[in-house]
Amino acid sequence: MTIPGPIDPPARLLMGPGPISAYPSVLRSMSAPLVGQYDPFMTSAMTETQELYRQVWGTRNEGTMLVDGTSRAGIEAAITSLVRPGDRVLVPVFGRFGHLLAEIAERAMAEVHTIETEWGQVFPPSVIEAAIIRVRPTLLALVQGDTSTTMNQPLDEIGAICRRHGVLFYSDATASLGGNEFEADAWGLDAATAGLQKCLGGPSGSAPITLSDAAVEVIRSRGRVEAGIREAGDESASDFVRSNYFDLGMILDYWGPRRLNHHTEATSMLYAARECARVLLLEGRDEVIARHRLAGAAMLAGVEGLGMTVFGDVAHKMTNVVAVEIPEGVAGDAARAALLEDFGIEIGTSFGPLHGKVWRIGTMGYNARKDAVLTTLAALEAVLRRFGATVPVGGGVEAAADVYAGRG
Numbered sequence: 001m002t003i004p005g006p007i008d009p010p011a012r013l014l015m016g017p018g019p020i021s022a023y024p025s026v027l028r029s030m031s032a033p034l035v036g037q038y039d040p041f042m043t044s045a046m047t048e049t050q051e052l053y054r055q056v057w058g059t060r061n062e063g064t065m066l067v068d069g070t071s072r073a074g075i076e077a078a079i080t081s082l083v084r085p086g087d088r089v090l091v092p093v094f095g096r097f098g099h100l101l102a103e104i105a106e107r108a109m110a111e112v113h114t115i116e117t118e119w120g121q122v123f124p125p126s127v128i129e130a131a132i133i134r135v136r137p138t139l140l141a142l143v144q145g146d147t148s149t150t151m152n153q154p155l156d157e158i159g160a161i162c163r164r165h166g167v168l169f170y171s172d173a174t175a176s177l178g179g180n181e182f183e184a185d186a187w188g189l190d191a192a193t194a195g196l197q198k199c200l201g202g203p204s205g206s207a208p209i210t211l212s213d214a215a216v217e218v219i220r221s222r223g224r225v226e227a228g229i230r231e232a233g234d235e236s237a238s239d240f241v242r243s244n245y246f247d248l249g250m251i252l253d254y255w256g257p258r259r260l261n262h263h264t265e266a267t268s269m270l271y272a273a274r275e276c277a278r279v280l281l282l283e284g285r286d287e288v289i290a291r292h293r294l295a296g297a298a299m300l301a302g303v304e305g306l307g308m309t310v311f312g313d314v315a316h317k318m319t320n321v322v323a324v325e326i327p328e329g330v331a332g333d334a335a336r337a338a339l340l341e342d343f344g345i346e347i348g349t350s351f352g353p354l355h356g357k358v359w360r361i362g363t364m365g366y367n368a369r370k371d372a373v374l375t376t377l378a379a380l381e382a383v384l385r386r387f388g389a390t391v392p393v394g395g396g397v398e399a400a401a402d403v404y405a406g407r408g
């Protein structure tokens with residue numbers, strides 16, 4: 001075979017629903033030298049990362065750490081470790097990722113109950129409470145921001161409802177964390193997971209997770225597997241988490257003071273995750289959310305300025321992604337391909353009931369920036385016109401620039 005050249009990706013502006021272009025300092029952090037698993041530098045970098053993510057999540061949870069793998073690894077670890085076979089799990093589904101949570105809970109052999117709302121809508125807390133009363137689950141698994149529909153499910157009242165009914169509350173905040181409010185403690189979360197490749201501005205491959213003391217208690221009450229030997233005398237020992245890699249009890253012991261060997265922490269991804277949180281907190285959690293809100297508002301105004309129709313309940317849209325209907329007569333996939341080929345800009349297609357109907361445009365992390373928003377809108381205008389749509393000249397850029405100038 002001929003040996004290919006070194007990796008040399010084309011210049012891209014990633015304006016889809018994720019992954020997005022990473023912060024340059026995050027990419028630099030990943031080329032820092034490796035150290036050993038128990039090098040004092042490594043263990044202190046792990047401890048720093050835990051503390052940084054406590055601030056990102058808005059929590060004092062001891063059980064705040066990373067699961068190595070993409071966001072889905074965090075989801076799987078949370079559900080697999082919190083749910084015993086036969087437990088009832090309630091999943092309110094308002095998009096693709098709700099179905100994913102239900103699937104993972106099913107694979108964990110839970111008795112899964114779903115409620116659904118139309119794509120483009122969110123659930124009122126009262127509907128979730130009524131379902132909790134009916135189903136009596138041990139766990140509520142609820143996506144915060146579902147990128148498939150762009151909706152942001154309000155979570156602030158859900159924790160109190162769960163507490164009232166003795167239900168553990170888990171949320172997948174992958175798409176939303178960093179760009180939208182998230183308050184793990186104030187909102188009463190028992191478990192939450194994320195990934196780096198959305199608003200946190202890193203590559204996929206590390207899943208921040210936070211666990212309340214109550215969640216840790218549930219995990220600890222499962223049978224223990226230590227060095228391959230189950231501790232005798234523990235009533236629940238038959239109840240151990242079936243996965244080794246995703247056994248949060250073992251991962252807690254690895255990140256905790258005992259530092260019991262489990263996997264080898266993915267060093268370069270740890271550096272990346274640490275840097276994502278560091279740049280976020282350096283700018284300020286509220287400031288970063290405000291930057292996402294501004295970029296999202298500008299992009300929304302921009303696509304409307306191009307005469308496009310926004311999908312879903314805009315009042316409940318995440319700050320960092322917008323779904324727009326593909327204009328009548330425009331070949332969606334070909335237009336998206338032209339945007340990539342001619343302008344180096346990637347926007348997203350859609351899944352399920354929205355496939356072929358809407359594009360999703362993200363303004364996340366490093367790309368929640370004025371120049372990224374305006375460049376995307378200028379390119380989109382050119383492509384739409386070339387594909388036969390009638391678009392107001394400069395309408396997108398002007399509307400977005402007005403938002404940035406405070407005239408939106």
Ligand SMILES: *Cc1c(COP(=O)(O)O)cnc(C)c1O
Nearest residue numbers: 070071072097145147174175195
């Ligand atoms: C993007 C996204 C994920 C992605 O999972 P990966 O395993 O990192 O691909 C998960 N959940 C939600 C809500 C997302 O928006």
